[in-house]
Amino acid sequence: xxxxxxxxxxxxxxxxxxxxxxxxKQGEIFGLLGRSGAGKTxxxxxxxxxxxxxxxxxxxxxxxxxxxxxxxxxxLYDRLTCLDNLHVFADIYGIPHKNxxxxxxxxxxxxxxxxxVSQLSKGMxxxxxxxxxxxxxxxxxxxxxPTSGLDxxxxxxxxxxxxxxxxxxxxxxxxTHNMDExxxxxxxxxxxxxxxxxxxxxxxxxxERHNATKTVPDLEAVFIKMTGExxx
Amino acid sequence: xxxxKAIFVKQAKDMTKNFSVLIMFVIFPLVAFGMTHFVxxxxxxxxDTMFTTMMAGIFVGMALIQSACTIIAEDREKKSxxxxxxxxxxxxxxxxxxxxxxxxxxLLSSLAFGYIxxxxxxxxxxxxxxxxxxxxxxxILGATIGIYAKNQQAATGLSMPIAVILGFSPxxxxxxxRIEILARFVYTQQINVVVNDFSxxxxxxxxxxxxxxxxxxxxxxxxxxxxxxxx
Ligand SMILES: Nc1ncnc2c1ncn2[C@@H]1O[C@H](COP(=O)(O)OP(=O)(O)OP(=O)(O)O)[C@@H](O)[C@H]1O
Ligand SMILES: [Mg+2]
Numbered sequence: 001x002x003x004x005x006x007x008x009x010x011x012x013x014x015x016x017x018x019x020x021x022x023x024x025k026q027g028e029i030f031g032l033l034g035r036s037g038a039g040k041t042x043x044x045x046x047x048x049x050x051x052x053x054x055x056x057x058x059x060x061x062x063x064x065x066x067x068x069x070x071x072x073x074x075x076l077y078d079r080l081t082c083l084d085n086l087h088v089f090a091d092i093y094g095i096p097h098k099n100x101x102x103x104x105x106x107x108x109x110x111x112x113x114x115x116x117v118s119q120l121s122k123g124m125x126x127x128x129x130x131x132x133x134x135x136x137x138x139x140x141x142x143x144x145x146p147t148s149g150l151d152x153x154x155x156x157x158x159x160x161x162x163x164x165x166x167x168x169x170x171x172x173x174x175x176t177h178n179m180d181e182x183x184x185x186x187x188x189x190x191x192x193x194x195x196x197x198x199x200x201x202x203x204x205x206x207x208e209r210h211n212a213t214k215t216v217p218d219l220e221a222v223f224i225k226m227t228g229e230x231x232x
Numbered sequence: 233x234x235x236x237k238a239i240f241v242k243q244a245k246d247m248t249k250n251f252s253v254l255i256m257f258v259i260f261p262l263v264a265f266g267m268t269h270f271v272x273x274x275x276x277x278x279x280d281t282m283f284t285t286m287m288a289g290i291f292v293g294m295a296l297i298q299s300a301c302t303i304i305a306e307d308r309e310k311k312s313x314x315x316x317x318x319x320x321x322x323x324x325x326x327x328x329x330x331x332x333x334x335x336x337x338x339l340l341s342s343l344a345f346g347y348i349x350x351x352x353x354x355x356x357x358x359x360x361x362x363x364x365x366x367x368x369x370x371x372i373l374g375a376t377i378g379i380y381a382k383n384q385q386a387a388t389g390l391s392m393p394i395a396v397i398l399g400f401s402p403x404x405x406x407x408x409x410r411i412e413i414l415a416r417f418v419y420t421q422q423i424n425v426v427v428n429d430f431s432x433x434x435x436x437x438x439x440x441x442x443x444x445x446x447x448x449x450x451x452x453x454x455x456x457x458x459x460x461x462x463x
Contacts, residue, residue, distance in 0.1 A: 048318065050314070064318070064320065065320065069315070069318055071311070071314070071315075073310070073311040074311075075310055075311035075312040075313075075314055075315045076310075076312070077242065077246060077312060078310070079246050079249040079250055080242070080245055080246060080249070084242070084245055087241075088238055088239075088241070088242040089238075089315075091234065091235075091237060091238030091241065092234065092235050092238045092316070092320070092321060093319065116249075132315070
């Protein structure tokens with residue numbers, strides 16, 4: 001569904017990604033784990049054609065119309081209401097306005113429909129950004145740190161939404177630096193450190209492979225073992 | 233076409249809530265109205281239309297450049313534009329949508345100016361034609377600066393001096409012959425030429441204004457090719 005092969009990306013003299021290869025299968029929640037600056041956002045930017053790699057190839061097997069995107073910056077229109085923000089994109093995609101209301105309900109923002117975005121909390125903004133990403137029912141969804149900076153409860157709500165989307169057949173590609181989130185949500189994870197893949201596979205299997213299952217699978221321990229550094 | 237309409241609607245809604253932009257479309261006609269009624273009408277030495285034409289010139293040369301520029305710079309800085317581009321909105325569609333709203337808003341302001349000026353029918357038509365041609369030039373210029381500037385702050389920093397020079401050059405030109413000769417090639421000066429003396433005819437000023445538009449369009453395309461709409 002999503003494939004990268006030997007991707008190298010440099011910014012000036014700094015090599016941000018070196019020889020990154022992986023494949024995410026249809027219907028999976030695929031997690032990209034790494035510390036700040038590891039190159040996670042850069043990978044999303046390359047996959048969504050916002051950045052050109054220096055070498056290597058990449059492919060998504062659906063059209064760009066069928067992909068949804070939530071970036072670290074939400075790009076919402078502060079002065080417009082939640083509903084109007086979604087209507088802009090409904091109009092661009094040529095889909096009926098009632099879809100905007102439906103998707104608002106899905107993310108639990110139906111009571112804030114007429115509120116200006118500038119009056120929303122961070123968690124509400126995040127959910128609205130997610131609503132915009134899924135408005136046109138994409139087959140592939142890219143989420144760049146969808147729960148960063150949110151309290152556990154709000155993050156939980158977003159997790160439920162992501163799992164719900166997977167049940168409907170959406171392939172989800174997400175980045176995170178939260179190990180628990182990765183273990184809980186992802187079918188497949190990729191540990192990225194300073195632009196290099198240090199490990200990848202099914203979370204529980206990775207942990208077993210590295211004898212990092214104490215009471216629960218401990219991805220953090222694997223990460224420290226592989227890189228000599230903690231996550232935060 | 234669908235995208236143009238989507239952006240137009242978004243911008244129209246946004247404009248009604250964007251006080252710092254909206255005020256520019258209101259304040260200049262308002263000042264013209266006040267000055268005309270309370271100063272010009274009671275003073276035989278001042279032509280009744282003087283403040284209208286002065287304010288209309290500053291409005292086109294300054295306010296329009298500023299608003300086009302800040303709107304685009306804001307969309308870029310807040311990364312809203314990115315999501316449009318990803319959703320498949322083409323640059324031209326974006327600019328037509330944004331520019332369209334500014335154009336309609338300046339049409340309304342110009343109608344207000346036209347009414348305040350108390351022109352006769354022919355003068356009114358000439359006034360509107362020359363104002364709206366100037367509006368096109370200023371919107372393109374503002375958009376160019378908006379694309380070129382790093383962020384909103386830089387956009388204001390860049391557009392302010394340019395807008396002041398363009399907006400006020402007709403006034404300065406009245407006092408300095410050399411500036412006046414230079415200013416003749418600039419569209420804001422030509423707007424003034426027309427509105428200060430309707431009997432002088434429209435042809436030559438319109439040619440200059442549309443030549444300006446052609447040059448600005450080239451500048452705009454160059455800025456776009458260099459910077460793109462991506463942030
Ligand atoms: N446009 C750019 N120009 C120069 N360097 C860049 C650019 N974008 C990213 N970088 C650098 O590339 C590296 C990877 O950045 P990236 O944003 O992909 O990291 P990340 O894993 O998403 O981090 P975070 O968790 O903080 O979002 C960083 O060192 C960053 O400084
Ligand atoms: Mg990032």
